Amino acid sequence: MNTEYEVLIIGGGPAGTSTAAILAEYGHKVLVIEREKFPRYHVGESLIPFTFGPLHRLGLIPTMKKSHFMKKFSVSFVQPDGRRSQPFYFYNRYDRDTVAQTWQVMRSEFDHMLMDHARGRGAEVREETTVTQLLKDDNGKVIGVAVKNKDGSTEHLLAKLVIDASGKEAFASVREGWRVGDPYLNKVAVWTYYKGSKREEGIDEGATTIAFVPDKGWFWHIPMHNDMVSVGVVAEGKYLSRDGVRDPKAMFEREIGENQWIKDHLSAGSSTGEYWITSEYSRHSKYGAAPGLLLVGDAFAFLDPVFSSGVMLALKSGVLAGDAVHAALEARDLSPQRFSEYSELMRQGIDNMRKLVYAFYDPNFSFKDVVMKYPDAGDEITDCLSGDVNKDYSSLWKKIREFAPIPDGLPYGVP
Ligand code: FAD
Structure with missing residues (x-):
């Protein structure tokens, strides 16, 4: 039994390594367990403007500015006949x-950079190591994970908290039966x-x-x-x-x-x-936290990528979770309720983006029609699409509902 870490993180994608970097920066002992050897392939190359916030918090903007990643200043839409909108x-x-100013990134390189950054901040990362099981005590509280190492050996690692950052694989929510698909975005x-x-x-x-x-x-x-x-x-x-x-x-x-x-x-x-x-599209976990466990990135919720929101949401959840876990460790209280605010912020952000995704797929809907009738809706739509997802958009949803049915929020929370 290895008990040297305070926090174990399943998965070394953007959500896992950003959480690890923040926690290590605070001085916590954290281990990221990653199945692959980096650099590894991953889809999801387009960043959106408000990725700036978490990248800035991580101290990575200068690195991004110096990088060879393609600079992205705009988005445009093209009709089937080839007519392209003004960007x-x-x-x-x-x-x-x-x-x-944001970027189009080759994910193998971008994710490797984030992993190196977490290591540089003091997090430990074990690659080519697969988490095979959540370990629980008699009360069902998660107390660690079982892993399979590169050499085939197995090991039990214990910690105060396990963070699931396993991406679309959604390690914990699949095993706990918390995964909920989206019937429309299939x-x-x-x-x-x-x-x-x-x-x-x-x-x-x-x-x-x-x-x-x-x-x-x-x-x-x-x-x-x-x-x-x-x-x-x-x-x-x-x-x-x-x-x-x-x-x-x-x-x-x-x-x-x-x-x-x-x-x-x-x-x-x-x-x-x-x-x-x-064919694995939108779905979310019913719960964001449980005793001994916290979910970040796609492991918490994965949304149809039409608006390229995934990496922003993964990094944002990593940074928010890092802060929330640090506060909980300081307070010596890692009860799931401590993470309600984190879960609620992520839920609100994902729900806001999801509403625009629903509208996008409605065959009779056009953002242009909304803006023609309500010129002030244009800025709100732009803000949400750009990733400023934690604002009160209730007046926008009222306007959009005149043109397309969009869902109310899905419930997330703590058990
Ligand atoms: P991931 O990046 O998937 O990282 C999870 C890590 O966990 C992986 O490295 C995996 O190897 C590891 N892991 C999994 N299980 C285990 C285990 N048992 N043990 C150890 N390690 C494990 N997002 C955008 O922002 N822009 C886009 O343009 C975009 N396009 C997309 C297009 C498609 C078709 C799809 C499917 C997604 C797209 N996304 C896009 C979404 C984006 O790829 C994800 O939201 C993002 O990668 C989430 O990061 P993450 O850290 O949560 O998960």
Whole structure:
């Protein structure tokens, strides 16, 4: 039995390593347990403006500014016939030197940077080590984890708190039966990476483009450094697999023809060969904390990535959780109730973003219609889409509900 750590973190993605960096900075003994050897592949390359906050808190803005990651200043939308909207430049609303400039990141490199940062702050990270079980006492309180080490040996690690940052795998919520799917956002994504394809010029080179497939779905087009582009299509599974097509490459290639701008941009380059598919879309954990356990990042809630909110939410949850856990350790009170405020903030942020995702997928909805009727809604929509998710948007939801049904919040909490 190893009892040398105060906190054990399952998973070394952005949520896990940001939590670890904050806790280590406070001087806590923390171990991140990561299944893979970094750098490892991960999808999810586009950051949004309010990722600035957690990156700033982590002290990583200078590193990001010096990095070779593609600078992202805007987002634009493309109709199926190839007509591209004027890009929306974040600096029309936010400070040019801070929030208004964000990045398109190759996740293998970005996540490795975050891991190195956590190590630099004093956190320990064990790679190629898999958590296989949550260990509990007789009252059901989580007291540690069982791990399988690289050499095949197994070990029990005990700590005051276990943090689940295992991503979409949602280690704890799956095992505890807390995972709740979203019946409406049950999409499929197919994606690949192109090299040498056409991209916009100047300040628009790093823009995210959302390109629509008639009535059915949408493409993401995310230009990165090294002449690479992340490009994927999202739609209902039934639509993507129509006529019996099951091969992700065939699905992807068929959809290219459904959007003229995508077809034109990709025709100059070629796929790097590998195609990825996922049907695991939005879902959340009923609870954010339980005795001895706290959930962060996708392990807490995973939302359809149409608005690229995942990494921002993962880093934000890591920073908030780091502060909350430090306060709880100082107070010698790690009861789940101590994390109610953290869970509530994350729940509010994810719910706000989720409402815009629902509206986006409503076939009769257009953000333009809302802004035409309510010009002041434009800034609120921009703020929420940019990641300023913890504001009171109740007046915006009232306006949007005139155009599309959007859900009330889903319950999260402590058992
Ligand atoms: P992860 O980054 O998944 O990290 C979890 C880590 O835990 C992994 O390294 C894994 O190896 C490790 N792990 C899991 N189980 C165990 C175990 N048992 N033991 C040890 N280690 C374990 N987000 C954006 O911000 N922008 C985008 O453009 C975007 N696009 C996306 C497109 C698609 C198709 C998908 C599916 C997601 C997208 N996302 C995007 C979401 C984004 O990828 C995630 O929200 C983000 O990676 C969450 O970070 P995390 O740290 O919670 O989890």
